[in-house]
Amino acid sequence: MIDEAKLHAFIGQMLGDLGGASSVAMVRLGDSLGLYKTLFAGGPMTSGQLAKAANVHERYLREWLSHQAASNYLAYDAKTETFSLPPEQAMVFAHEDSPVYMVGGFDVMSALLDNQPKVEAAFKSGKGVAWGDQGGCMFCAVARFFKPGYHNHLVQQWLPALDGVVEKLERGAEVADVGCGHGWSTVLMAKAFPKSNFTGYDFHPSSIKDAQAHAKAHGVSDNTRFEVGLAKDYPGKDFDLVTCFDCLHDMGDPAGASAHIKQSLKSDGTWMIVEPMAGDALEQNLNPVGRLFYAGSAMICLPTSLSQEVGAGLGAQAGEKKLREVITSGGFKSVRRATETPFNMILEARP
Ligand SMILES: C[S@@+](CC[C@H](N)C(=O)[O-])C[C@H]1O[C@@H](n2cnc3c(N)ncnc32)[C@H](O)[C@@H]1O
Secondary structure: OOOHHHHHHHHHHHHEEEEEEEHHHHHHHHHOOHHHHHHHHHHHHOOHHHHHHHOOOOHHHHHHHHHHHOOOOEEEOOOOEEOOHHHHHHHHOOOOOOOOHHHHHHHHHHHHHHHHHHHHHHHHOOOOOOOOOOOOHHHHHHHHHHHHHHHHHHHHHHHHHHOOOHHHHHOOOOEEEEEEEEEHHHHHHHHOOOOEEEEEEEEEEEHHHHHHHHHHHOOOHHHHHOOOOOOOOOOOOEEEEEEEOOOHHOOHHHHEEEHHHHHHHEEEEEEEEEEEEEOHOOOOOHHHHHHHHHHHOOOOHHHHHHHHOOOOOOOOOOHHHHHHHHHHHOOOOOOEEEEEEEOOEEEEEEE
């Protein structure tokens, strides 16, 4: 027996969901054509004025603007026929350093679609899809998605939440950023602590090249270097701090990584593990953040882990309990949640 009221409510949800899905291509268009930034810089504009300012075809632009106004991404004034980007929406679409800049999230959604054929085959075979074999520039999308969080929290909140780490970094410490990807976390730390040395390791050679380019562009080549290396056998030793940003759950052998990280640390060193926010039980993650992370996990994280040795397949929503088990299995004696944001938990492990 169909409950009409429940059906209507669910169709309402579906309309919202399909609208959101339609925004993936539309937001990415607006971003790559510079429409958000041009509109924000210029203030309220008609479609003709913005077409001129952004150097795009007015007829196409009018359709895009109409979609954006229907989405509440832009404001529309019917009297003057002008569109504008309200300051709150500008934080999401135009200000790359804002804590809620989310265009990278739309890039990730597009990467999920690119990954679909390979992941679909993996659902049948149970095999993995290697990080480097995944679709489009998934690496760029992931790096862009995480960067605003690191930019706004890493130096300001996360490092100070660790016991005695900022003092060491200020004096001059040796740091390894393991699974560094495009290296934004490494570059931010290197900029903030010029007396310390930072080595980024990642097993994906093209990400290491991008990380080197980012370090150069941000003027931190002197105290950073990036090397291709596996989390469980990178060569460096005697680190004061090892960091893992949103990557432990992607590894095939996170317990092996934990053991290797421990032996690469000084006896009074610290391992900082940044992982997606998640509860230990599924029912704690049935919310909008969990929804996004489970999709990323199924389409990116799980295939990455299952493609590697051991294939632990922790998933992005492993939860603190499972993460603690992995971390302590490598020989770490204490693990505590140092701090958190709505999207991340920051764990501090000590040998
Ligand atoms: C989700 S990305 C995060 C990248 C980066 N830390 C960031 O926050 O932007 C996961 C990273 O882990 C790396 N990775 C996965 N398994 C690895 C392993 N076993 N050893 C080294 N790197 C690994 C991938 O190449 C990828 O760059």
